[in-house]
Amino acid sequence: MMTNTQWAFTQEVHPNPTSIDAIAAHLENPGFGRIFTDHMVTARWTEERGWHDAKVEFRKPFQLDPACAVLHYAQEIFEGMKAYRGAGDSVLLFRPTENARRFQRSAERMAMAPVPEALFIKAVEALVSADKRWIPDGDGSLYLRPFMFASETFLGVRPSKEYIFCVIACPVGPYFKNGNSAVTVWVSDEYTRAAPGGTGAAKCGGNYAASLLAQAQAAEHGCDQVVFLDAVEHRWVEELGGMNIFFSMADGTLVTPPLNGNILPGITRASVIDLARNEGITVEERPYSFDQWCADVASGHLREVFACGTAAVIAGVGRIRHVGGELVIGDGTVGPVTERIRDLLTGIQRGRIDDPLSWVHHAG
Numbered sequence: 001m002m003t004n005t006q007w008a009f010t011q012e013v014h015p016n017p018t019s020i021d022a023i024a025a026h027l028e029n030p031g032f033g034r035i036f037t038d039h040m041v042t043a044r045w046t047e048e049r050g051w052h053d054a055k056v057e058f059r060k061p062f063q064l065d066p067a068c069a070v071l072h073y074a075q076e077i078f079e080g081m082k083a084y085r086g087a088g089d090s091v092l093l094f095r096p097t098e099n100a101r102r103f104q105r106s107a108e109r110m111a112m113a114p115v116p117e118a119l120f121i122k123a124v125e126a127l128v129s130a131d132k133r134w135i136p137d138g139d140g141s142l143y144l145r146p147f148m149f150a151s152e153t154f155l156g157v158r159p160s161k162e163y164i165f166c167v168i169a170c171p172v173g174p175y176f177k178n179g180n181s182a183v184t185v186w187v188s189d190e191y192t193r194a195a196p197g198g199t200g201a202a203k204c205g206g207n208y209a210a211s212l213l214a215q216a217q218a219a220e221h222g223c224d225q226v227v228f229l230d231a232v233e234h235r236w237v238e239e240l241g242g243m244n245i246f247f248s249m250a251d252g253t254l255v256t257p258p259l260n261g262n263i264l265p266g267i268t269r270a271s272v273i274d275l276a277r278n279e280g281i282t283v284e285e286r287p288y289s290f291d292q293w294c295a296d297v298a299s300g301h302l303r304e305v306f307a308c309g310t311a312a313v314i315a316g317v318g319r320i321r322h323v324g325g326e327l328v329i330g331d332g333t334v335g336p337v338t339e340r341i342r343d344l345l346t347g348i349q350r351g352r353i354d355d356p357l358s359w360v361h362h363a364g
């Protein structure tokens with residue numbers, strides 16, 4: 001068994017790495033989540049051995065038994081983070097320890113073996129180092145996807161006794177097809193994402209499975225994303241399918257729903273709160289109802305809305321649609337507060353401006 005301080009990764013030599021020219025062609029227009037790098041990192045956990053067999057290997061399919069537990073009971077969690085190309089030859093990660101800690105909390109909620117923080121960070125660094133050639137210049141980034149699943153061959157219902165932890169990476173451009181323009185969101189009156197006591201605060205695949213139909217409805221209504229209201233009263237704004245939400249008021253305050261156990265505690269969300277406060281902006285974490293949202297749009301008290309998460313970073317919301325019709329927020333474009341926060345956050349993440357809260361991690 002490996003001890004906490006000695007996560008040694010075996011390194012496979014890739015037999016046929018992608019050529020520099022082919023990588024350059026991929027990086028011209030990578031899209032989101034469709035091109036993958038040459039390598040992956042894996043580690044295994046069993047009851048007898050704990051975490052072991054950590055390696056950087058070339059990317060290839062897993063062989064899973066048809067009775068593999070994850071295929072039946074969805075014991076699976078993941079993370080999403082990005083590596084940026086900094087000045088010189090440096091590679092920057094944004095608050096990776098926060099991802100490591102959240103991955104542990106998600107594991108705990110899903111009754112899985114937690115990945116030690118040091119193993120998580122080393123795995124991410126090992127992959128970034130093996131696939132450094134794949135990090136785009138300019139406005140792109142390398143999206144990193146750590147994930148873990150129940151790999152035991154067993155159909156009984158109980159926590160698995162074996163897990164596979166893996167990190168894969170894909171070069172990405174903007175998350176939304178319209179780049180940085182304002183998006184339109186659909187407020188679902190029919191479906192909810194998370195209920196008290198459930199798994200809303202865990203980053204697990206099951207939450208996404210449950211959100212896909214609502215997201216498909218959003219798309220049918222010409223919207224980019226779905227907004228979920230709370231499961232009990234169907235009244236309080238919680239979050240989007242994969243992003244947290246902020247409201248910017250005419251008096252200068254920022255409002256965001258509180259972490260009530262149903263909402264995913266976004267690292268971008270936490271960073272926006274800290275950064276805004278550091279800029280002298282008042283931030284209120286408080287329940288905000290959909291009725292109030294509509295009233296504040298009508299009165300002009302609500303000036304801007306934005307969604308935030310690692311994938312899209314900050315996305316201005318210009319319109320909301322719901323069964324009752326459509327509302328335009330401000331003039332329907334990305335507002336100045338949203339732009340300012342986006343410029344600050346992306347500037348810090350990419351190492352282009354001062355990092356006042358020491359968030360950037362140099363991955364070598």
Ligand SMILES: *Cc1c(COP(=O)(O)O)cnc(C)c1O
Nearest residue numbers: 242243244264266267268309310
């Ligand atoms: C990942 C995720 C977010 C955003 O979290 P970040 O740490 O900012 O990327 C928000 N909501 C949901 C449901 C998520 O899965």
